[in-house]
Amino acid sequence: MNSHYTQEFARATPGCIIILVDRSESMGMPWAGSAGLTLAEGAAIAINKTLFQLCVRSTKEAGQPLRPYFYIGIYGYGLCPSAGGEGVESALPGPLAQRAIVPLPELADSPIDVRPNPSTDAMPGRGRLPVWYEPAHGFRTPMCAAMHLAGSHATEWAKVFPKSFPPIFINITDGLVTDSPHRGLDLAGWAARLTSIETGNGRALLLNAFLSASQAPITAFPARPENLPEPGPELFAISSELPETMIRNALTAHVELEPKARGFVFNADLAMLVKFLEIGTKFEVSHG
Template structure:
């Protein structure tokens, strides 16, 4: 499992779930930005990173190696069933999964953004997602909606690397149960969706305004403060290609490691997103 490379014929699928609840307005520890600012910056960086890595050379077309979606939850006080929406702005507003070449061609804007690395200078970059904070945290509804997109995509791409869903959140779920099912039930339903290469992967990244130690890819929930143990239980085992990626990046990944990053800072958030979206590829 989890060995299929991505290509034009067999693209991958990456979905980012972005918490936009009210608490995302809080300041991110050790930075001068809010959690919403930092999360949006990291998402825009990883989208740009994916576009660049799917380009053979400067000014060459972006290859259709991935279909990508970014969905937000909690940004607006909507009626039940409407609390989740596409986070894309501009020409892609309202879109679900978007082929990587189309994503590259249609950012919302290009503007000077601070570096994800606080020691580096700001630079102009494409922006697909703005920082937003709003109301509650309808995580169940978000996973239910994304599960539908993942199901349709997996059915259309049975030979591809399984879909990767990365949930960036700072809080506890506020809508469990949703339609009679708990958060655990919704995650189990989504991760039961498979391609021939394995089940859908679900990873979690927890952001906090508190200054505390970063915990990346733990193999044991003991010692994790809430909601760490709950997020650990929901997170998929890290597949071997991503374990290899993490070790190359300097992380001491133990057997049984889960796709969970807890209390991470801005630069670690981007590294985790890179590891979670870096799958085998072949340039054909």
């Protein structure tokens, strides 16, 4: 029996979730069918909802401190609001921006703001929601450089937690990569480097969500790349097959899957992006 991707998420074996988010100029375009939001604004809503849900799952008792069941990294590529110009930088909030990957309790204690919780079809909005990630857009799409930087930090994390579930990379983009090749490797090469990072519980997983400013048919978790326009085939090719844990999440979310479905969605709207992130990050934790 294959024992990969079976490790529970606990204090001794935490998970690592790294979000790569496109901050190119085109992310400032209106997102069709998403209540007047730009792509960048919608992505920020989905990211913040996901981080909040991770906080909820890491809480054993109401009012008690969060357990460090997850480590989080967020990397923006394109506009770098902190450093200026185009590139890749940590998009963690405030003083955490100088860090590469942080325990979830530290992130939970460092929100930028607390605002009304926006509602989506995939996740209702009730009460108020902490905000850790703010939208930004400008310049081009240096996706390879983002994978390079994030991968270097995830490699070090995997050495510290060799028995944990392997790192999960979630790439949110709306455009064609503009820095392939980067340091002698094309996008497929950098994606292969990411997914070669491993723990004793398997190799890292790479999930990709492609957003489109226009209303177009959504392709979610395909098993084949047929009939996808660019950059669909390229992103499909670098996306990991869903492990059993994520397959169960998808079925619970009423998403039908074919065998060998991959962690990829093309032309996602906001509701699908929220659902996609939920499927990729919803894990049972050990409260022992």
